[in-house]
Amino acid sequence: MKSVGDLKAMRAEVSQGSKLKAISKKKQDLLGQLEQIHLPKVIVPKFNLSAQKVAQGTIMSICGGAIGYGDTFIWNNINLSVHSSERVALTGRNGSGKTTLIRGILNDPKVIKAGHWNTPPVKDIGILDQHYETLSPDKSALEIISEVAPEWSHAEIRCHLNDFLFRKNEEISEAVKNLSGGERARLSLAQIAAHPPKLLILDEITNNLDLETCDHVIQILREYPGAMMVVSHDETFLREIKIDKYYGR
Ligand SMILES: Nc1ncnc2c1ncn2[C@@H]1O[C@H](COP(=O)(O)OP(=O)(O)O)[C@@H](O)[C@H]1O
Ligand SMILES: [Mg+2]
Structure with missing residues (x-):
């Protein structure tokens, strides 16, 4: 026959065991939640240029410039440096001609140009x-x-x-x-x-x-x-x- 002391000890063990189980479940839940969090990645770019x-x-300048296609100018009097x-x-x-201006800077043969381009x-x-x-x-x-x-x-x-x-x-x-x-x-x-x-x-x-x-x-x-x-x-x-x-x- 078990003594009162033995029974108390058994109960304590059982409750200890269920506490451990509860803690272990909580830990799993938290780990699961952590995985759900999407941490944004930060880019630290390095340019190979000191x-x-x-x-x-002056990298470039356009003075009194014009751009267009065929025989029609679509943007006149461009002054940009x-x-x-x-x-x-x-x-x-x-x-309005932004991409055309870029093509002009790249000397695209489709684009006609006038004015001073550097x-x-x-x-x-x-x-x-x-x-x-x-x-x-x-x-x-x-x-x-x-x-x-x-x-x-x-x-x-x-x-x-x-x-x-x-x-x-x-x-x-x-x-x-x-x-x-x-x-x-x-x-x-x-x-x-x-x-x-x-x-x-x-x-x-x-x-x-x-x-x-x-x-x-x-x-x-x-x-x-x-x-x-x-x-x-x-x-x-x-x-x-x-x-x-x-x-x-
Ligand atoms: N290859 C092309 N030939 C003739 N006209 C064009 C050509 N590409 C674009 N265009 C005309 O030139 C004008 C300016 O176009 P675009 O430079 O692309 O304008 P944005 O980049 O400012 O939106 C538009 O009216 C467009 O229809
Ligand atoms: Mg464009």
Whole structure:
């Protein structure tokens, strides 16, 4: 027969056991909740461009310029200059000629031009639009960065891609055509950061981007050290990337 003391001890053991079970369940619940929390990733981009190497002086200037197609000018009397590290936003309603002006700066043969144009050689201009055409569809992130920075070791390329949130083996070796719009935007910017141009032109890049990617693009562009020309209808985006000057009609 068990004594009163034995029974008390047994009860204590049972209640101890159920407490432990309850604690263990609570722990599982909390771990489950933690997994649900989506922690936004922060990009800390590094541009392969030191302050001394940022192009100085006037990067481009257009004086009394005009642009158009065929034999018709669509925008006359363009007077615009961009200086070292300056951030210029091109403004104007849809169809006003912003993309045409960019094509003019890139010497696109479709565009007719008049006036005085002093623009950097096309090879020194980085251009990015919402189609990310600088990315070859069949190449991987690894291949794309190694092409623009052939002097980098595999480890250096991985480190650079890591800054732009390409971290897993699958992410760096996947073909561009299988990447999401947000991943393509990040990869295009990683490509530009690995080999920064004299003048960076962005034509409506945030159209169709989700909020998180838009945030990443902002984090990257805020750090960009060179001259930039941006077309966007998103006023918050323009404010966030610290535009210095607005030009349009
Ligand atoms: N290849 C082209 N040939 C003829 N006209 C064009 C061509 N591309 C655009 N346009 C016309 O030029 C005008 C300006 O277009 P665009 O530069 O794309 O404006 P935005 O970029 O400001 O929206 C529009 O009226 C457009 O229809
Ligand atoms: Mg346009």
